[in-house]
Amino acid sequence: MMKMTGRAFAKKLFGANYExxxxxxxxxxxxxWGLYIAGFQVQIASFVRILMISAFTAGVMWQALSSKDNEVELRAMLMLPHRRREFVFSYVGVLGAYTVLTKTGLLFAVLLAVSAWKPVELAGMILCMIHGVLMAAAVYSVRKYWYVGGLWAAGIVAAILFMTIYDTGILPLNSGVVDSQSVDSIAFGNELLVGLLLLVNSLFAILILWRVDGYAFYQWESRKSHVVRQRKRAALWRYFFRYLSCHKNYLLNTAVMWCVALALPCFLREMAGLSVIPVGFAILSLNTPICILLSCDPDLEQTVRFLPGQSRRFCIPYCLFIFLCNMAADAIFLCSWQIQIGGVTVLMIAGAVFFALQSAVLSVLLEWLYPIRGWKIESDLWHHPRKYVVPVVMLLLAGAVSACPVLLPVLLGLLAAEAVGFLFLCWR
Known part of the structure; x- marks a missing residue:
């Protein structure tokens, strides 16, 4: 029974023939092999590696568990006779294998290629993946008590940071607390303690999963009644804000980007001036969830493309919506820069308008002409490489403007011509 359940979910995620x-x-x-042959090496502290792999794996696993595309299969499987524990562990195991092999595997390959590692560290990274999968599944199964899961995750992160305090740099080696000769032995002992902590915590997560059933992973529909109000005209702006309110993770990502905009001048303080401002604008264009409105809702895409004149009625408000979201982050960034450093000029404001509008236009064109299709679950959509085409272009433009600031007026002129072409494309 467990093998049949796992095979059913695996065929959906990996394809009918696991192709x-x-x-x-x-x-x-x-x-x-590309990164390894290039010889690019980066020194990565052990606590960074542990937190990076654990957090990334847990985040992707949480997204896979909360994907609405799994509801139909999960509901159908729960209708059939099943053994509670076998069903839970087969479901978590398949989603965990999908997360580790298709998502975390890429991060794992990059870390192995660009950093030096030992066999014990390799085993630790594998343990981090397993720990991230199990902990995310355990917390998700008891998400009704969200505060317990939050305290649990915060406690694990705090314990890891405490055990690797010498790697974090919080306690410097010349502080007199420890001499440099014993650092290696202390670091090795701390890594063993962290591994033991992750192992014990994984066993605790397994114990929680042992006591739950498959319905703990099913997303029950809200019983709240909604009054449908008839309106003479449709309002896309109302739909955009409802879209953000219904997708809490997208709304959270927007709030996080605004927090990043608030703190970004602290990291760029030493390089004050216009030469570094475009890099901040490019970083703030990474709010990719709001740029996949059609890709994440195939029914909406079919409706929009079926009705006449929708390229004008949809794309222009959508472009303005993304522009305002980007511009809000850029405005917060400039205000924070003015408070902490000062010297915000009209040219900087013009740069903010350029990067916000350029990112919005490219995102809408890419979403309208080349929407993401063929994804299995929402996690595939959230981590699709096409989402990062526009941010990469923005980073390249930021590098060009940083190296040659006189390019900004030229780019503004090209953006004006691009906006005219965009309007012509929408109105034809």
Whole structure:
């Protein structure tokens, strides 16, 4: 029974003949050998590696568990006779394998290629992946008590930071607390303690999963009644804000980007001036969830493309919506820069308008002409490489403007011509 349940979920995620798995592993192998042959090396502290792999794996696993595309299959499987524990562990195991092999595997390949590691560290990274999967599943199964899960995650992060305090740099080696000769032995002992902590915490997560059933992973529909109000004209802006309110993770991502905009001048304080401002604008264009409105809702895309004149009625308000979201982050960034450093000029404000509008226009064109299709669950959509095409272009433009600030007026002129072409494309 457990094997049949796992096979049913695996065929949905990896394809009918598991054809997606070898293709993904092949791409990860190419990334590894490409970076390894290039000889690019980065020194990564152990606590950074642990937190990076654990947090990334847990985040992707949470997204996979909360994906609405799994509701139909999960509801159908729960209708059939099943054994509670076998069903839970087969479901978590398949989603965990999907997360580790197709998502975390790429990060794992990059870390192996660009950093030095030992066999014990390799085992630790694998343990971090398993720990992230199990902890995310355990917290998700008891998400009704969200505060317990939050305290649990915060406690684990605090314990890891405390055990690796010498790697964090919070306690410097010359502070007199410890001499440099014993650092290696202390670091090795701390890594063993962290591994033991992750192992014990994983066993605790397994114990929680042992006591829950499959319905703990099912998303029950809200019983709240909604009054449908008839309006003479449709309002896309109302839909955009309802879209954000219904997708709490997208709204949270927007709030996080605004917090990043508030704190970004602290990291760029030493390089004050226009030469570094465009980099901040490019970083703030990474709010990719609001740029996949059609890709994440195939029914909406079909409706929009079916009705006449929708390229004008949809794309222009959508472009303005993304522009305002980006501009809000840029405005927060400039205000924070003015308070902490000062010297905000009209040219900087013009740069904010350029990067916000350029990112919005490119995002809408890419979403309208090349929407993301063929994704299995929402996690595939959230981590699709096409989402990051526009931010990469923005970073390249930021580098060009930083190296040659006189390019900004030229780019503004090109943006004006691009906006005219965009309006012509929408109105034809």
């Amino acid at each position: 997606r798995l070898p293709r993904t592993l092949f791409m990860e192998g190419i990334v590894f």
